[in-house]
Amino acid sequence: MNLLWLQSAGCGGCTMSLLCAEDPNVFDLLKDAGINVLWHPSVSIETGAEVRRLLERIESGEIPLDLLCIEGSIVTGPKGTGRYHMLAGTGRPMLDWVRKLAPLARDVLAVGTCAAYGGVTSAGGNPAGAVGLAYDGKLAGGALDSGFRAKSGRPVINIAGCPTHPDWVTETLLLLADDRLETADLDPLGRPRFYADHLVHHACPKNEYYEYKASARELSELGCMMEHLGCVGTQAHGDCNIRPWNGSGSCTRGGYPCINCTAPEFEEPRHPFTETPTIAGIPVGLPSDMPKAWFMALASLSKAATPKRIEANAHSDRIEVPPGAGKGQK
Amino acid sequence: MTERQLLVGPFNRVEGDLEIKLDIRDGQVAAAHVNSPLFRGFEMMLQGKDPRDALTLTPRICGICSVSQSAAAALALADAAGTQMPEQGALAAAILHGVENLADHVTHFNLFFMPDFARPAYAGRAWHDQAVARFTALDGSAARQTAEARSQLFHIAGLLGGKWPHTLAIQPGGVTRTPDARMRIRIRATLRGFRRYLEETLFGTELESFLPLATPDALEAWDTGDAALFLRIARDLGLHQSGIGPRRYLSYGAYPVAGTRAMAAGVWEGGSVTPFNPADIVEDLSHAWMLGEDAHPQSGQTVPDEDMRDPGYSWCKAPRLGGRIAEVGALARQIVDGHPLARALADEGSVRARIVGRLLEIARTQVLLEQWADALDPSARFMTPSETIKTGTGVGLVEAARGSLGHWLRVEGGRIAGYQIIAPTTWNFSPRDRDGNPGPLEAALVGAVAGPEEDTPLSVQHIVRSFDPCMVCTVH
Secondary structure: OEEEEEEOEOOOHHHHHHOOOOOOOHHHHHHHOOOEEEEOOOOOOOOOHHHHHHHHHHHOOOOOEEEEEEEOEEEOOOOOOOOOEEEOOOOEEHHHHHHHHHHHEEEEEEEOHHHHHOHHHHOOOOOOOEEOOOEEOOEEOOOOOOOOOOOOOOOOEEEOOOOOOHHHHHHHHHHHHOOOOOHHHEOOOOOEHHHHOOEOOOOOOOHHHHHHOOEOOOOOOOOEOOOOOOOOOOOOEOOOOOOOEOOOEOOOOOOOOOOOOOOOOOOOOOOOOOOOOEEOOEEOOOOOOOOHHHHHHHHHHHHHOOOHHHHHHHOOOOOOOOOOOOOOOO | OOEEEEEEOOOOOOEOOOEEEEEEEOOEEEEEEEEOOEOOOHHHHOOOOOHHHHHHHHHHHOOOOHHHHHHHHHHHHHHHHOOOOOHHHHHHHHHHHHHHHHHHHHHHHHHHHHHHHHOHHHOOOOOHHHHHHHHOOOOOHHHHHHHHHHHHHOHHHHHHHOOOOOOOOEEOOEEOOOOOHHHHHHHHHHHHHHHHHHHHHHOOOOHHHOOOOOOHHHHHOOOOHHHHHHHHHHHHHOOOOOOOOOOEEEEOOEEEEOOEEEEOOEEEEOOEEEOOOHHHEEEEOOOEOEEOOOEOOOOOOOEEOOOOOOOOOEOOOEEEEOOEOOEOOHHHHHHHHOOHHHHHHOOOOOHHHHHHHHHHHHHHHHHHHHHHHHHOOOOOOOEOOOOOOOOEEEEEEEEEOOEEEEEEEEEEOOEEEEEEEEOHHHHHOOOOOOOOOOOHHHHHHOOOEOOOOOOOOHHHHHHHHHOOOEHHHHHO
8 A cells, every 4th residue: 555645835744743652663664564565755765866857757647545644734925926935856746746646546544633633734824825635624524626536536635733643643544454444433623533432631630630620820730720721621632642652742731721632723722822811710711511501500519619638739730648648628 | 068958946844935046057056046935924924913922833833943932022022121031931932942843953953854864775785785674765664763753752842832743831021931940850850761773873871972073073073873873974974064155154143041042142253253243233135026025124114025026036035134135043052152162163064063063053952952951940920911012113033943033013002003023044044135145055955976877866956955955934
């Protein structure tokens, strides 16, 4: 199964993250699954003219293309030309390459939120006119038409994340190689459900603080970061706390908020990333599938019931009061 | 006399996209024009945002130097607020940064640079079989070992920084996760594992015996590990005579810990080091597709020329120090800091010198990380809450794996009014300036051999990759 990987307008971080794949390493993972890397810009040998010849043979159909992975957003500027990113040596904008190659591929994978929806490259007024492959932010239709389907009949598979977890990418590829990923296995935004059906909140180590709304006011405090520090882990799709990052990490385990990086338009939250916008002291963004009044009632009840231990630890950078100390006290 | 032009690209095993135009005369590069063909516009995106948002957005300039960007942004914000990280917070930040730099260096050697020597074009060379076994792209034993060792090293980033890349753990006031005693011991254990990897593969013996090498002769006598394989190849191919840089080296000084920098700042030229003065930097726009005036980054702007007019040929601005080019990177850092072997290779300024500079720094960074991890004090404060900045200016100067990285910030009315970034490869891969002087890579490529059959000359590839360019940082 032939894989071609191209880096468009992004940071390359999804590749760097992919190289962190473990058990086994990324090279063995792909090889063992029968995936033949035609070319990858970070690790393949071919450079320059060798790559141009390879791309020509793929474009002409001489070499079948099974998996087209695009990392980074597609820039359409300036003035709709795409010339803010010319694929080096080819004299053609990446926008053009993507439009030519995508219909030839059995499946097209947008690796990372930039390739999926535009992502960080489209932040702050979007100076380069960045879009995703099949989405422009939340709107269907990006570098490719909203009706685009790869040869398999599947839409673009959006492995969103900033960066992507290495397993999200490798497991998607392995499922495709095993012919076990159908359109029904993607969520409404095109993300593989095996990770997107979870919330970052699930297994977050701050869950006990969340239960009592014992909130951190400053970064480095142990409390829940939803009320003051911009955390949207209760709404963000991802298994980040179920399947840790780089051994044992996640954003909330690292002590900073989830910024919903698997979602379209996360790059423009319309408030500082590490500050929760509130109306009359009530956070604006609440769990989306719970009636607001219920949430508020439960929150004020649980706040009132907060054990001393949790209240003290929430405002500390380390556990001050261990469980079991002062049993039964309020 | 034979003349031809070559357009080299896509140029891979560099971070990001790169295109080089070569004028070839009589089998040698007569002139090179380096183009950074991607523009995203981070400096424009940041305008009008809350200054703290730079901590989330600027790491995403680059997936390989993400922590460097984060550290520079945190320092710029702290500078603007007039605050400092507590000592232990700075130490934890240095560990996160050192881990990234160390990982980047071994990634460069094993995955980006060495695979070229496994090419069939070198078949028949005495070292070729060994290079093929170790460094064949995607498949050599070194690729696997490095991927695994690197992944494990980044467990430190997972533990201390939540994830890599794109951590938000480094803040102007310190770090967001306070390490406890078991985290400290776990970090030390991971570092011991990485030391084992380095000593079993790259150095072939304990790295303390590589560190004291002081002369090119002593270096030449080194006979263990992949380092020895590289030196053998370098001898055979004359890599000590190719890709000669400007021999003017710049370092902002690496790792602000304990009130100083673990590696010194300065400018080396002609055998002596002079202090680095940030006021001497000007970004020249004459050959960039950028509008506006040449400026110091504190007052600079980023306005792309949508018509991409001549004589522009790159999105990269051309930073100059006192009007002249300077090379940045591991070699520059080790020269400025005074490592005897690096100093001895300063005048050589070659492909070999750059790789050896990196090998030295791999060994030194491993040792520094071990010392820093040992010095972590779980009872200390790692964060002091920092003020929200309403108005002011700040500068964050750090050393990324690839060299000097600076963020220049201006805040007005609580919003970012100016944000300029000069990345390492902006220095090294800059285009020509107003006086027509080429950038460091452009100059280093002149004289490179381009055989009549070659459409992507190997010597050019070695020279380009010896700088370990990061193109996504370059233009940002």
